[in-house]
Amino acid sequence: LEIEEMGLEIGERPVVQIPVMNRGNIHCRPEGQASVHDAKGTVVAWGTLQRGMPAVPGRVERFLVPVSGAPLGPGRYQLQASLTCHSVAQLPSQFTGAQTGELDDAGHWQPITTR
Numbered sequence: 001l002e003i004e005e006m007g008l009e010i011g012e013r014p015v016v017q018i019p020v021m022n023r024g025n026i027h028c029r030p031e032g033q034a035s036v037h038d039a040k041g042t043v044v045a046w047g048t049l050q051r052g053m054p055a056v057p058g059r060v061e062r063f064l065v066p067v068s069g070a071p072l073g074p075g076r077y078q079l080q081a082s083l084t085c086h087s088v089a090q091l092p093s094q095f096t097g098a099q100t101g102e103l104d105d106a107g108h109w110q111p112i113t114t115r
Helices: none
Strands: 007-009 015-021 029-037 043-049 060-066 075-086 093-103 109-111
Touching: 007 075, 007 093, 007 109, 015 029, 015 075, 029 060, 043 060, 043 075
Parallel strands: none
Antiparallel strands: 007 015, 015 060, 029 043, 029 075, 075 093, 093 109
16 A cells, blocks of 8 residues: 555645555555644644545545644645554555645645655
């Protein structure tokens, strides 16, 4: 499993978007945490993904994690996710992801890619 480019939706409550690509051949159900870090690396918002919808083999599934904490204004943030995937056919596996981006004045997320 891989976490692809994460995103952030700002609305009544901020939501971290975690797209998970399942390159294996087994359905699994991820659960875990997502957090939002400010430019200094301080956690300013966090949330929990409960086990539910499966990550289907050969597809990208988008998991949404509502986060709570400080109000998120314009600026640079890093999104982080730590998930554990459960299936009936194998032991749980853990995977992580991170994405840096900028939140503009209108609340739109723009990922910053580095190569």
